[in-house]
Amino acid sequence: MCLRSRRHSFILASCFWALLTSPACLWANSDIAKAIITKAQTRLVNDVYLLDAITTLSLSESMLNALDNGISLTVSANIKIIRPRMLWFDNIVKDIAKQYELKYYDLSERYILTDLKTGEKKQFRTHTSALTALGDIQDYPLISLGALDKNARYAGELSYSLHINKLPTPLRLKAYLFKDWHLTGETYRWRLQ
Incomplete structure (x- = not known):
């Protein structure tokens, strides 16, 4: 028995x-979250490479429902400075995760975007305007010229991801299993100039 x-x-x-x-x-x-990077470039100012990038971000219906019900979403702009190699893996010179928290406050009816490194907060009336600000990177210092070998070539890579491990525990399993909780998009690569 x-x-x-x-x-x-x-x-x-x-x-x-x-x-x-x-x-x-x-x-x-079929409703998926997307990060479409339309432009990413660096420029040298006072011996420091600065990044300018434009990304169109859209969230899935599941993410929007969670956000509108008070669950914060942590999104990361993943930036790498790499030295390409012909017959081996690329050498990662610098790896940066620029993290933001997006949260909706029902009382004020505002979306708050917080830069988790600096603590700077910005308020928005719509999630679309908050996502536009999240995808707009201007004059972000990446690496100094002195940290690079002047005879080598370098490239930059940019991608976006949602930090599933920062979601509340009951949502994590669902977020790991279901595609509508993954921020999809191609990694954008450009030559460091």
């Missing part, structure tokens, strides 16, 4: 896990 109930529990658990991880369940929602 005990062996039979264990077997029955194992079969039920296996069926549940198969249903949860099936492609139809995981990828059924």
